[in-house]
Amino acid sequence: MKRLDLFSRFKIVFNDEAYLFFKDVYEVLKQLYSIDSMILFDMDHNKCLSYGTDKKGFEIENWMEKYVDEFVEKDDIYYSNDCKNDEKFRELYKRFNASTSIFIPLKAILETEPNMGEKRVFNKVEDLININFKEKNAISEIHILQLGLLLNQYLIRYQTIKELKSFVNVNTAIYEETPYGLMVMDENFIANVNMSGREILNISKKTSMVCSRMGLCYYCSKNSCEYREKHLINIKEYFNDEQIEMMDNKMEAAFQTFEPQHLQLWFDNKFLRFTIVPFVLEEESLKKFYEDKDRKSVISAIISFQDITDTVEKQKLKRDLEIARKIQMNLLPKRELSINNYDIKAAYVPAQEVGGDYYDIIKLEDKNKLGIVIGDVSGKGIASALFVGELKGVINSSFSFFDNIRDIVLYINKYLRESKQKDFFVTSIIGTIDFDTNEFSWIRCGHNEPLYYNSKKKRSKYLKNPGIGLNLSNQNLFEKSIELKKEKLSRGDVLLLYTDGIIERMDHNKEVYGMERLQKVFDNNVKGKSSDIVKATINDLEKFVEHSERTDDMTLLSIKLK
Structure with a gap:
């Protein structure tokens, strides 16, 4: 017994399709190398495919097991040029x-990605091929290596055909209008395209495939077929020169490596993804391929393709939303601050990647005050987020222009009325805290009433104040609706500002969380820090809704005088 170094990396899978494919391979090897028999062992199923023998059935017989045990775990080729006088190979001479x-071992570590999230599965493959000749010294070592490499090429080809069939069932794709395009195309770009593919490529449906042989006119022996040539189209007529060159390069790479190639390109305002799988279908074609005799459209490719424009647009939108989200988050101040004995904590949870809620803490150092803003812009998504960005600039400017909160609010409404459409409006509370007097002054513009805990009286209340939303009415009517309110804060007092996404959040029974529940959890946590109040509120809310869908942005802002 002799040994040759070889590492092969593909797997035999036992089924009818494999049997027919390797029967074709056997016939070609018989012509090229004059082999007499071939046996392929599939160790996963304990089966074998046998060609050129009198063996019946596909079971691995008892006498074969010693060869399986001996060679299946090896990395090299083992052979004998005189089986009759070689003890290890004598059984093959008898049989x-x-x-x-x-004996050529097939070894591989195959990685698959099933529909199990990000989990990957690794399968160790150990199979075996046996090639036999009736003559002694029938093949040289060089030709044995060539034979091993050639078998690898056939195995690659078989794997690529399987890959395509796992992507889309060839037979059903021909007859049914699946969402995938499918075409069989030769080196000259002459193709037969299925119905779905013709729709994607804007080709007339009149000449769609009907051929029971998958439209493979190149291989069909039915000379009198009324459909021959009728269904074939020249792909070059539908794509521009640059696209054809891209396809040609991928086709050439596929034919050279016998491995699937992938291509993506824009076509008629559609973004198409192509999977190109090379194949040689029949024995006659294989012979022509290796002998290079009269080879005419025998190397072909099965090409699956689909319109992924929506996917691309969604990915682009997702990227845009992510960018907008980062910009919006950067516009917001730090969520936890400690300024002049004030403990401040905020929580902001948008319903989408970006939202319409807004809060701000503005240090007015020259005035020894702190600007306080919370708002809710009508709508959600990118439009609201962009509006929030502009609103922040207007509000910050107004605090630098004016000392009086009433003037600040009137300036903001005037700006919105003059520069924005009427269907954009904002509810808001805009105020200041004076560090010298610890006085909270605010105007309510149609927003939810803030909660206030008075540590001296040891009770909380909602701070009532009239006012309509910004940009909902003309300047005169708006000015008449608003009213400035003030509240003197003492040590231990707490303000809780929030948006309607908190109190209007519903559970599975469509019951809202409400102001009463919010006040209760607020009362139970006012002794703690602002972060404790915010965390307890969010936890209580989530417990109430039991993970029901969130449809609105949520913002909390707790301010406590230490």
Whole structure:
């Protein structure tokens, strides 16, 4: 027994399709190398495919097991040029009259990605091929290596055909209007395209495929077929030169490596993804391929393709939303601050990647005050987020222009009325805290009433104040609706500002969280820090809704005088 170094990396899978494919391979090897028999062992199923022998059935027989045990875990080729006088190979001489016999191991670590999230599965493959000749010294070591490499090429080809069939079932794709395009195309870009593919490429449906042989006119022996040539189209007529060159390069790479190639390109305002799988279908074609005799449209490709424009647009939108989200988050101040004995904590949870809620803490150092803003812009998504960005600039400017809160609010409403459409409006509370007097002054513009805990009286209340939303009415009517309110704060007092996404959040029974529940959890946590109040509120809210869908942005802002 002799040994040759070889590492092969593909797997035999036992089924009818494999049997027919490797029967074709056997016939070609018989012509090229004069082999007499071939056995392929599939260790996963304990089966074998046998060609050129009298063996019946596909079970691995008892006498074969010693060869499986001996060679299946090896990395090299083992062979004998005189089986009759070689103890290890003598059984093959008795069974098949083989004087020369070769065992080629197939080894691989196959990685698959099933529909299990990000989990990956690794399968260790160990199979075996046996090639036999009746003549002694029937093949040289060089040709044995060539034979091993050639078998690898066939195995690659078989794997690529399987890959395509796992992507889309060839037979059903021909007859049914699946969402995938499918075409069989030769080196000259002459193709037969299925119905779905013709729709994607804007080709007339009149000449869609009907051929029971998948439209493979190149291989069909039915000379009188009324459909021959009728269904074939020249792909070059539908794509521009640059696109054809891209396809040509991928086709050439596929034919050279016998591995699937992938291509994406824009076509008629559609973004198409192509998977190109090379194949040679029949024995006659294989012979022509290796002998290069009269090879005419025998190397072909099965090409699956689909319109992924929506996917691309969604990915682009997702990227845009992510960018907008980062910009919006950067516009917001730090969520936890400690300024002049004031403990401040905020929580902001948008319903989408970006939202319409807004809060701000503005240090007015020259005035020894702190600007306080919370708002809710009508709508959600990018439009609201962009509006929030502009609103922040207007509000910050107004605090620098004016000392009086009433003037600040009137300036903001005037700006919105003059520069924005009427269907954009904002509810808001805009105020200041004076560090010298600890006085909270605010105007309510149609927003939810803030909660206030008075540590001296040891009770909380909602701070009532009239006012309509910004940009909902003309300047005169708006000015008449608003009213400035003031509240003197003492040590231990707490303000809680929030948006309607908190109190209007519903559970599975469509019951809202409400102001009463908010006040209760507020009362139970006012002794703690602002972060404790915010955390307890969010936890209580989530417990109430039991993970029901969130449809509105949520913002909390707790301010406590330490």
